[in-house]
Amino acid sequence: MCGIVGYIGKSNAVPVLIDGLKKLEYRGYDSAGVCIFDGCKLTVTKCKGRLSNLEDKIKDDPISGNLGIGHTRWATHGQPSDVNSHPHTNKDMTIGVVHNGIIENYLKIKEWLMSLGYEFETETDTEVVPHLIDYFYDGDLVQAVMKAVDKLEGSYALGIICKNEPDKIVAVRKDSPLIVGLGKGENFIASDIPAILSYTRDVYLLDNREIAILTKDDIKIITQEGLPVNKEIFHVTWDAQSAEKGGYEHFMIKEIHEQPKAIKDTMTSRIMADCDDIKLDNITLTKEQLKNIDKIYIVACGTAYHAGMVGKYVIEKLARIPVEVDIASEFRYRDPILNEKTLMIVVSQSGETADTLAALKQAKESGSRVIAITNVVGSSVAREADDVLYTWAGPEIAVASTKAYVTQLIAMYIIALYLARLNETITIEEYREIRDEMLTLPEKAQIVLNQKEELQKFAASNYMHKDIYYIGRGLDFAVALEGSLKLKEISYIHSDAYAAGELKHGSIALIEKGIPVIALATQSQVYDKMVSNIKEVVSRGAKVIGFAYEGNCEIEKTVNQTVYIPKTLDILAPVLLVIPLQLLAYYTAVEKGCDVDKPRNLAKSVTVE
Numbered sequence: 001m002c003g004i005v006g007y008i009g010k011s012n013a014v015p016v017l018i019d020g021l022k023k024l025e026y027r028g029y030d031s032a033g034v035c036i037f038d039g040c041k042l043t044v045t046k047c048k049g050r051l052s053n054l055e056d057k058i059k060d061d062p063i064s065g066n067l068g069i070g071h072t073r074w075a076t077h078g079q080p081s082d083v084n085s086h087p088h089t090n091k092d093m094t095i096g097v098v099h100n101g102i103i104e105n106y107l108k109i110k111e112w113l114m115s116l117g118y119e120f121e122t123e124t125d126t127e128v129v130p131h132l133i134d135y136f137y138d139g140d141l142v143q144a145v146m147k148a149v150d151k152l153e154g155s156y157a158l159g160i161i162c163k164n165e166p167d168k169i170v171a172v173r174k175d176s177p178l179i180v181g182l183g184k185g186e187n188f189i190a191s192d193i194p195a196i197l198s199y200t201r202d203v204y205l206l207d208n209r210e211i212a213i214l215t216k217d218d219i220k221i222i223t224q225e226g227l228p229v230n231k232e233i234f235h236v237t238w239d240a241q242s243a244e245k246g247g248y249e250h251f252m253i254k255e256i257h258e259q260p261k262a263i264k265d266t267m268t269s270r271i272m273a274d275c276d277d278i279k280l281d282n283i284t285l286t287k288e289q290l291k292n293i294d295k296i297y298i299v300a301c302g303t304a305y306h307a308g309m310v311g312k313y314v315i316e317k318l319a320r321i322p323v324e325v326d327i328a329s330e331f332r333y334r335d336p337i338l339n340e341k342t343l344m345i346v347v348s349q350s351g352e353t354a355d356t357l358a359a360l361k362q363a364k365e366s367g368s369r370v371i372a373i374t375n376v377v378g379s380s381v382a383r384e385a386d387d388v389l390y391t392w393a394g395p396e397i398a399v400a401s402t403k404a405y406v407t408q409l410i411a412m413y414i415i416a417l418y419l420a421r422l423n424e425t426i427t428i429e430e431y432r433e434i435r436d437e438m439l440t441l442p443e444k445a446q447i448v449l450n451q452k453e454e455l456q457k458f459a460a461s462n463y464m465h466k467d468i469y470y471i472g473r474g475l476d477f478a479v480a481l482e483g484s485l486k487l488k489e490i491s492y493i494h495s496d497a498y499a500a501g502e503l504k505h506g507s508i509a510l511i512e513k514g515i516p517v518i519a520l521a522t523q524s525q526v527y528d529k530m531v532s533n534i535k536e537v538v539s540r541g542a543k544v545i546g547f548a549y550e551g552n553c554e555i556e557k558t559v560n561q562t563v564y565i566p567k568t569l570d571i572l573a574p575v576l577l578v579i580p581l582q583l584l585a586y587y588t589a590v591e592k593g594c595d596v597d598k599p600r601n602l603a604k605s606v607t608v609e
Ligand code: F6R
Pocket: 301, 302, 303, 304, 305, 347, 348, 349, 350, 351, 352, 353, 356, 399, 400, 401, 402, 485, 486, 489, 604, 605, 606
């Protein structure tokens, strides 16, 4: 979703801003712009489309200066257009603003400002901000920002510069991420770490309602009430290269190949061979507290929600605690039953997804305990939850989530085992069997990655189809949902996943001659039933590609093409099974010539409702 970069220092801000915005391209955007103070005035250059359009515009009409803010916009209020792009300014161009988030009461503020004679040029919610700051400005930018944000409802990360005070950038956030980068003789703001990682690894993670005042040599942080805040520096341990393609054609395929390592890293020091304890430093839930818990909600969006579905199966199976899985945007408005006997597990790669964060807050307000599974250290979700289990997937840049998903699965297994041990619902022998098998997953994932030919073959002969369906039962159904989402989001092929036993209750009507069906058949308990379901679609003309364990040659009799994954415990199969589905989506999108890493209309981090 929208990206923010700001720079104050000795260098020309323009290349720093453009470079930073490029690092944020993965978040998804439809227009871009910069506002630069050139020594005497603010100049705004902005346009619809890719950053290369903005670069061309700047080449035609060069600008430079030591102070600037930049933005990539993902349209919410007002269509993608030059005029709606950020930065926005007040009428006399003395105040420049970039904004991520949504100002929910912007219409009320806009009407009020218009009644005072303010004129508006855009359809955006953001434009009220520079006008509001203008209204309050009487020679002190920080004071004016404090008064302005006091009037705002909704979510915002704001970067603000002022022609009359060109020695500073003012930044403030509420429910939308913003960081401050510490340089030498220069300082930065950004909505995400990769934007400034080439310049500094030391950052402040701004908390809600904190205001940062940056000069080139100093950073001061205060609350929105003006009280000083003492913040710890957060040192980023991963380097800029982890956010580069490293020789791969796309981030997505690089990230798919990073999965064996991501799985291993997420298990490391938590579950270990020959050790019967699960070590979870950041989870403090005790046996006594768990006894009091009668229900678990897993709440998340998109791919993370699909990881939650696997979580439900494994927690119920191993720990014998009832689990409900909810889509965060539905959960928050359905009046869920939450109390101190409820445990919520939120899952979010970015840790900034607005709906997930809102569900988390709702749970906390109701006295429920919250465990967060997230990939981003210091993210809002991590900071708001009682306990955190970090997935160590490393930065995920491609919009389509891959390595974050498999590490979310690993986190789910770890939590399920942890709860099962506390609850004494599995024996030590059962624990050891699962633990030992989990430790083989990185190696087995590598084996899956080494067999791409069948998937490339499938992609080459099916990329032109308009519909492709996925079917499975039990955990295979949960994986089918994720495989189908992957395909539709990057290849734009219409796809749905069905619980195979449900087909005959309606969806089988869609099956016609030649339609590709991806059938997942790893779960032994329902294997025979699954084979019957495959026969049902085959007999209606479907072209089926079956996914099964190595050694199961039986399935070849029923399907047109087979992909094998190494044998593992059924509950762990999703980790291996999803990898060929990710590859299948990837190769199909490549065959179609789609923009794999930045699919249309999508954003990496969905920080608005
Ligand atoms: C799909 C995808 C999205 C995200 C969803 C939640 O490939 O990436 O469906 O999973 O937007 O995002 P996080 O996990 O950051 O909360």
